Amino acid sequence: MMRSRHSDALRAAQMYYLQDLTMDAIARELRTSRSTVSRLLSAARDTGLVQIQIRNPLDTGPELESMIRREYNVDVHVVPVLESLNEAETLDRVALQAARTIGPLVDSNAIIGVAWGSTLSAVSRHLTRKITHDTVVVQLNGAGNMHTTGITYASDIMRRFGSAYGARVEQFPVPAFFDHAATKAAMWNERSVQRILDLQARMSIAIFGVGSVEADYPSHVYAGGYLDENDLRMLAHSDVVGDVATVFFRRDGSSDGIVLNERSTGPALAQLRQVRRRICVVSGASKINGLRGALTAGLATDLILDEATARRLVGFGGVNPANG
């Protein structure tokens, strides 16, 4: 019969996770083999039928988390990672845990704003499926640059989000930065663009990393041909420490008077702050300055980051980064 696959997975999950039966016992009840049950359960996890959450009671959590929470008024998820791991492995584990953490927050009718970048790309590879309805994934900022339209790169990320949650995907086919602010103004009056802007204005969840000017290996934005020498010099003179979705800010969280933002296609910081749930994912301690700025700017409601970075964020463990 057709009922089998999905419905058996549901039954198996209930019996396994809620009634503590062994797979063997479940196999007998479902009249199948134990290995099938094992696979049913694994399917149940992969499709989001089983949701596993770790909730750490806010006040009893480790010192580190509560310090960050207090200082920046943000929900922190510190990802335990051995300090000996290299950047790539760390990113992978942060991304995996971020994906698992995000899953339960996504619900039907959500409008999910997604940025792009190496962090988001890693996260998008680890998303677990979850069946939702009328969910929309909308791209936060353009991805084109002087060399490519950026569409494939950014759209891979978007597509993964979309298929994980069964959501409609709305791409934003513009460059990351316009050459002229006037072009942006013109485009922003196009109805095709306004549809996207309207979705962004109604986002219920935003997911993004941070770019940091001083990062060891600089974010895409600062190295990938998005900005010319003029731009970079201008950034240096504006005390910019980092960006979120290609919108720049200073150490104190301010962004007024940064001319590059007038040509950027990301949502203004003030608009981003309107979003109910703003999830920032950070891996790698070298992003610390950008992260500090983003948090000071109040851009995130939830922060997922690796342990080493968390430690540096509150100032102990590791070299305290020079800052000017």
Added chain:
Amino acid sequence: MMRSRHSDALRAAQMYYLQDLTMDAIARELRTSRSTVSRLLSAARDTGLVQIQIRNPLDTGPELESMIRREYNVDVHVVPVLESLNEAETLDRVALQAARTIGPLVDSNAIIGVAWGSTLSAVSRHLTRKITHDTVVVQLNGAGNMHTTGITYASDIMRRFGSAYGARVEQFPVPAFFDHAATKAAMWNERSVQRILDLQARMSIAIFGVGSVEADYPSHVYAGGYLDENDLRMLAHSDVVGDVATVFFRRDGSSDGIVLNERSTGPALAQLRQVRRRICVVSGASKINGLRGALTAGLATDLILDEATARRLVGFGGVNPANG
């Protein structure tokens, strides 16, 4: 150091459930043995650090559930149970799954109304701990009868709820039924009683079973010395099919004119319906008539019941009970 126990459990849980590391790998990172990690994880589950939920996508669930959902407008959790199990084993498995299902719904600042009875007693034995703050567990109806004050029986249930969620427990030290409605009216003006009534009025969650007049082995209420022959005769003449928290109702969900209710200490059905989340737990197909009435009366927002009963509820599988 002291950080160890709780905080290690948290780290272990994150690494195990969110990063898919093996216990072996976690043991190495935490510099301990694999068996310790196994125990840490089991502690994490027991203390509610790890929350596992089964969410069945509403529209894709098995036919049975959606039929009930449509007909009674209630969130259904059908507990898969072999038909060959006896009543006690079925109750145990329903109760276990109910306890696991309730856990994630309980949050800080909740006011949880709890009824008593064999079902609730079973549920209370299976609750998993979860750390919350300023949560209150309040008894829905008195438990005294002609022979005992009922305090130990009901309070065992209440105490288990209280300690599972770290909640304050408010007992309701009155008989299940007053002999005279006037006594109830007088008591209801007592400030000590009003404190309880006030809590009940502010409940955010109510958890109860149903009593059914025609059950194979009748609920406590109908056999336990709570009602005298007069009362029972009166019930029969009022077409009563069952009760929730010792408040009676008819097959069509109505309860007006049932005089016994004027002497009962449970919350009026209209008041119960005000509660945001009303969880009804039912095990045993013989409660079918009471259950139908309760659902028709709109008493529950969530229904947890065994498969056999669910099947009878929608009319197939098993003898359709005679009704008058």
Added chain:
DNA sequence: ATCCATTCTGCACGTTTGTGCATAGAGCTT
């Protein structure tokens, strides 16, 4: 300092679970 009681730990063993592979079955085409 010593003793005791309690809790925690690691080992060793048996149990439970994941998975590669060969086979059976389902669905389609001709």
Added chain:
DNA sequence: AAGCTCTATGCACAAACGTGCAGAATGGAT
């Protein structure tokens, strides 16, 4: 119906896991 492809199943083995037990560690009490 035969032939094909693609998926689902069960077996068998290896990996991962839970737990009784004995010894180590901890924290009082004397």
